Amino acid sequence: MPKTDLKALSKQGLESFIRESGLPAFRTKQLLHWIYEKRAQSIDGITEFSKELRENFSKAAYISSLAILKRLTSEDGTEKFLFGLEDGESIESVLIPDKDRLTLCISSQVGCAMKCRFCLTGKMTLRRNLKAHEIADQIISAGRLIEPRKITNIVFMGMGEPLANFDEVVESLRRITGLLKISKRRITISTSGIAPKILELGGIGVPRVNLAISLNATTDEVRDRLMPVNKKYPLSSLLGACRRFPLEPGRRITFEYVLLEGVNDTMDDAKRLAKMLRDLPCKVNLIPFNQYEGSEFRRPPDETIARFQNILVDKHITAFVRKSKGQDILAACGQLKAGYC
Numbered sequence: 001m002p003k004t005d006l007k008a009l010s011k012q013g014l015e016s017f018i019r020e021s022g023l024p025a026f027r028t029k030q031l032l033h034w035i036y037e038k039r040a041q042s043i044d045g046i047t048e049f050s051k052e053l054r055e056n057f058s059k060a061a062y063i064s065s066l067a068i069l070k071r072l073t074s075e076d077g078t079e080k081f082l083f084g085l086e087d088g089e090s091i092e093s094v095l096i097p098d099k100d101r102l103t104l105c106i107s108s109q110v111g112c113a114m115k116c117r118f119c120l121t122g123k124m125t126l127r128r129n130l131k132a133h134e135i136a137d138q139i140i141s142a143g144r145l146i147e148p149r150k151i152t153n154i155v156f157m158g159m160g161e162p163l164a165n166f167d168e169v170v171e172s173l174r175r176i177t178g179l180l181k182i183s184k185r186r187i188t189i190s191t192s193g194i195a196p197k198i199l200e201l202g203g204i205g206v207p208r209v210n211l212a213i214s215l216n217a218t219t220d221e222v223r224d225r226l227m228p229v230n231k232k233y234p235l236s237s238l239l240g241a242c243r244r245f246p247l248e249p250g251r252r253i254t255f256e257y258v259l260l261e262g263v264n265d266t267m268d269d270a271k272r273l274a275k276m277l278r279d280l281p282c283k284v285n286l287i288p289f290n291q292y293e294g295s296e297f298r299r300p301p302d303e304t305i306a307r308f309q310n311i312l313v314d315k316h317i318t319a320f321v322r323k324s325k326g327q328d329i330l331a332a333c334g335q336l337k338a339g340y341c
C-alpha cells in the first residue's frame, strides 16, 4: 500500500488517519505542530515521538517537502526560490523585503491558462493546478530557508490564476490562517478577473482575505487585447463583482495597473480609471512595465507615469507607483519561471 503524505491531509483528514491508525487523538495536535510550526521534513525528525513510534509510523506515512532547486538573490534583497514538486514539475516563490514586512509571493498553478499578453508566465501553458499543501508548503519551505527571519505577508501573485484553482486555494487559505497562523489581513489574493469566483471568494466559510484585481485597462477594447479573460467577464461584470465583494471594515480592494507605453497610459485612461473606481473603497498600484528582451511592450517615460498618478490623486483615488523588485533575477511581476521554461 502506498504511504500517506501527512502534509497532503487536511486537519480533519489527519484526525481520521490518526484514529484509524489506533493512535490517541493528541498525536494529531503534535503532528500539526511539528509539520506547520517546527517545519519537520520527515517523521524521523519528530523527536517528541519515541524511536519505536517513529519507526512504526514511517511504515505507513511520510511528510512531503518541496525540493529547493535554485535560490537567487537580487541586488535589492529580493529572493527567488525555484521549488521542485514530487511529480518533477517546478514552481517559483519570491520573497520581497520591504521596511518591516517580509512578503512571500506564492504560486497557485504550474503555468497559467489566462494568457495575459504582458506576462511571461502567460506564455507558458497551464501544466496543472497545485494542491493545497503544495501552495502552503511554499511558505513552510521558504520559512525554513530564511530562518531566523519570519515571513509576515502572503500574496497570491506568483505563477497561475488563483481563482481558477479555487477549491485548493481556499483549502490552502485555511491552512495558512489556521495552521501557519498568518493573519487573513496579511494575505492577498490577486486575480485577473474571474468575476463569479470573486463573489465566491467573499462567500461564507472562506477566510476573508484581501482582494487585488489585475486591471490594466480602462476600456473593454484594450482589456480584451491584453487579457483574454475580459471577453468572458468584461469590465462591467468585473467591477460589479468588486462592488459586491464583502470588505472587512477599513479594508480596500487593490487594483493593479501595469503601465504600457502607448497602450493604457494616456491621460484619458487616467481620467476613465478615476471615474470607474470613484465609488469603490480601493487603492491603485501603478506598475511600470518590466521590459525584457523581445517584449512587445515598453515602459512609459517617468513623466507619463507621474502625470498618470497625479490625475488619480487629484480625483481622490489613492495611487502608488510600485517599483518592480528583483528585476535582475527575473523575479518581477509577470516574469516568474521565465528563466526556466
Ligand code: SF4
Residues within 6 Å of the ligand: 112, 113, 114, 115, 116, 119, 120, 121, 122, 123, 158, 159, 160, 161, 192, 214, 334
Ligand atoms: S498575469 Fe497572472 S493570470 Fe495573467 S497570465 Fe500571468 S500569471 Fe496568469
